[in-house]
Amino acid sequence: MVEKIYTSCTLDCPDGCGVIAHVESGRVIKLEGHPDHEFTKGYLCAKTYRFPRRVYSAERQLHPLRRSDSTTNSPWIRISWDEALDLVAQKIRTLKETLGPLSMMHYQRTGSWGVTKKLGHRFWNLLGGVTTASGSLCSGAARAGQKLDFGVRLGHDPSDTLNSKLVLLWGRNPLATNLHLVPLLKSVREKGGRVVLVDPVKSESATICDQHIQPRVATDAAFALALAKIILSEGLEDKGFIEKHTYGFSEFRSLLEKHSLQDLSILCGVAVSDMQSIAREYATTRPSSILLGWGLNKYKSSAEIFRCVDALAAICGQIGITGGGVTHGFDTQRLFDKRIEAAGRAEFHRAIPEPLLGRGLMAANDPPVRMMFVNGGNPVNQSPNSNLVADALRRLEFVVVVDSFLTDTTDYAHVFLPTTTFLEEEDALVSWGHNILGGVNPAIEPVGECRSDLWIFQQLADRLGFGAEMAGSPREWLKRILSPMEERGVSVDVLLEGPIRCPVAPLVPFADKKFPTRSGQFEFIEDVEIAPRVDPAFPLTFVTNFSKKWLLSQMLETEHPKTASVRIGPDVAQEAGIENGQIARLRSSVGELKVEVLVDPRVGPGMVIMPVGTWMKRGGGANVLTEDIMSNFGEMAAYGETRVRLEMIEPAIEAGNTRSQSSAS
Ligand code: SF4
Structure with missing residues (x-):
């Protein structure tokens, strides 16, 4: 008999799909979309339809492993969980007592967006604090930029896109990375609205847009400033919004005056007439929304780039209105009960910025980093300057990786601990791409000897003497982490039965025109470097x-x-x-x-x-x-x-x- 089990895809993807797993004789035989998920509406992407192949792949590692000698050149050998956990716990104990806790680094990324993954941070804080990674590989600048403008990064609910008459799809390629946005964009067009792609590449998403504007790569700030300049020069701005709800407009105007329209046009490679046309359309079509993607989030000035686009929306008063806004992501995790991370228990603090991981590891002294514990990430492959990161890991005494596969990072590991996938875990999902909360139910028993990250940290905590403070079932932890939601009527038990809308996420942020900034108003950017980096040796x-x-x-x-x-x-x-x-x-x-x-x-x-x-x-x-x-x-x-x-x-x-x-x- 086939059993159907509700779960959610916790992969690092904005769509955060509701999933129905079909299980027969203890094996997942098929995945399909949960029909009642408001955003993902019953279908998945090809990656996750194929996901059972990954779960049952012969490449997946199902048992703890260690190297046959102390070097990472030696072959892996299978060991028991007890041996693996004792080995890791002993190393932690020794380093803590000799060099101190900062000689260990915890590196955790977002390989899974399961809510209980946060408990990894709790473990290391309870230990007294270790070296951690700060910053971000993907969205830190967007968050920082929008925080300066709005006080917080808050996207319009995807359903609000349907109210837009014009959508600027800027640096985002939904056909590749945000599939469930596509029907919403199609609906906008069916209702007579327009969707315009702004991207240095004519991606496949151009096929679902009315127009493609192709600025030169890395000139988004210049393009946004050019549009703002045109709007102000033609008197198309929303004077009432600027006057009542913004701060720093005269400084923004001065910033625009530094650049001629002609210079901006040459820099972007977009004709002045084309920029005039889209600027007029954006300013005079209400409501218009801007959906920003990850293409803009890769530069030194990315926060400023986001701020230039935010400013463009602000001068047109397209903020805080239905069908408007500048949407990039959702930081719903800020609503968790942060106390569960036990940050106050960390006596020792040192952070290496993720973007500078390789050189940060090499430069760390007093004490040097000797051990690294990696879960939910593949830093050698995903960090910039991979070879330097690999060199830095190669110098470490002891590297532990929690993963399902032997990745580029495990090449430098001494111990491998096999973890579960979302099909084998009880957890919850809070998406960074919409406002629907998902339940994660175990569809199958863990394959082989795989165990969840939470179980691994609990076992280590037992060995290190603070097991009681990590103890608890996933459901118990979810209740603690999501208690702010429970207080607003979302119970974890109900969440594990089907997708639920987050009760505290607005459909239209800033509708009351209150911004949690220093001034209480939308704040304009004052300065930005608009020219892309130049290096004659690398053109x-x-x-x-x-x-x-x-x-x-x-x-x-x-x-x-x-x-x-x-x-x-x-x-x-x-x-x-x-x-x-x-x-x-x-x-x-x-x-x-x-x-x-x-x-x-x-x-x-x-x-x-x-x-x-x-x-x-x-x-x-x-x-x-x-x-x-x-x-x-x-x-x-x-x-x-x-x-x-x-x-x-x-x-x-x-x-x-x-x-x-x-x-x-
Ligand atoms: S679209 Fe994203 S969230 Fe949905 S199934 Fe695919 S990877 Fe998972």
Whole structure:
């Protein structure tokens, strides 16, 4: 008999789908979308329809492993959980007593958005505090920028998109990364509204838009300022909104006066007449919304870029109105009961910014970092300057990785602890892409000897003498973490039965025109560096994007593309003398890859584009090339500041990461 079990997809994706798992004889045989989920409405993406293949893959590691000797060159051998946990606990104890807790680093990322994953932080805080990672690899600058303008980053509920008459889809590619937004955009158009894509690449999402505007890569701030300049020069601004609800308008006006429209047009590569046309349409169409994507969130000035777009919306009064706003993400996790992280128990504090992980690890002293514990992440593959991160991990005495697969990071690990997937866990999901809360029910028993992150931390806590403070079932912990929601009528028990709308998330943020900023008003940006980084030795901007076939680095080795490939536009191809399908060397100041070059007329000038996530040990790894540069605000990895050049090589040489191949051999 087939049993149907409700759960939610906790992968690091904005859609946060409701899922129905079909289970027969203890095995998941099929996944489908939960029909009652308000946003994801009964369907999933191809990645998750295929997810059972990942759960039952022969590549998945089902038992704890350790190296056969103390080096990471030695083969893995299977060990029992007791042996693995004793080994890790003993190392923690020894380092705490000898070098102190800061000699250990806890690195946790968002491989799963399960709510109980927060308890990893509790464990290390109860231990007394260790070195942690601060900042972000993906959204820190957006959060920081919008916090300065609005006081908090709060998106319009996706359902409010239906009220927009004009949607600017800016640096976002929903057909690849935000699939459930697509029907909403189609509805806007069916009702007579327009959807305009603003993107340096004519992505597949151009096919669901009325118009595509193609600014040069990394010139979004200049483009936003140009539109604002046109609107003000033509008197199309909302004077009432500016007067009553904003702060710093004269400084913003001075910022605009620093740049001529002609200069901005040349910088963006968009004709003045085209900018005038979209500026007028945006200012005079009410309501108009702007949906910002991850394409803007890759630069040193990303927070400022977001602020320029926010300012554009503010001068038009498109803030706090139904169908308006500037939406990027949702920080619903701010509503958790933060006390569960036990931050007050951490006597010791030291943080290495994630974007600077490699050099931060190497530079840390007094005490140096000797051990790293990784869960929910693959820092070697996903951090900028991957080779430097790998070098830093190679120098550590002891690396523990909690994962399901042997990744680029586990190559530097001494102990591997196999974790569960969302199909084997009880948890909850609070999405960063909408306001619907999801329940996560275990559809099956853990495969093999896999165990949840929570179980692993509880077992370690038992061995280290604070087991009682980590004890509790997932459901008990959910009740504690989500108690602010429970107080507003959302019980965890009900949440685990089906998707529920978050009771405290507004459909239209700032409708009361109250902003939790210093002034209590929307605050304008005063200054921004608008010119992209230039390096004559590396003339091209390197852009990493997300594939629709895999999520970050979560792919099976057997699904891995045979060769790493990049896309360039015809202008770059002509300048470099490269033909479609040719193998070339792509070089940045920190690394190089041999890649197959695909010439794609949809790619704008001056850029090379490559999906993130391919594995270094399989010849991929875009972050072999990315430079470790941090955003001005929000401690975010500014991957898009990376400059590269293409070099011709003999066609006979195979594609791959020369450095990682040689170091792995
Ligand atoms: S990866 Fe995203 S779109 Fe796909 S099922 Fe999971 S949440 Fe939904």
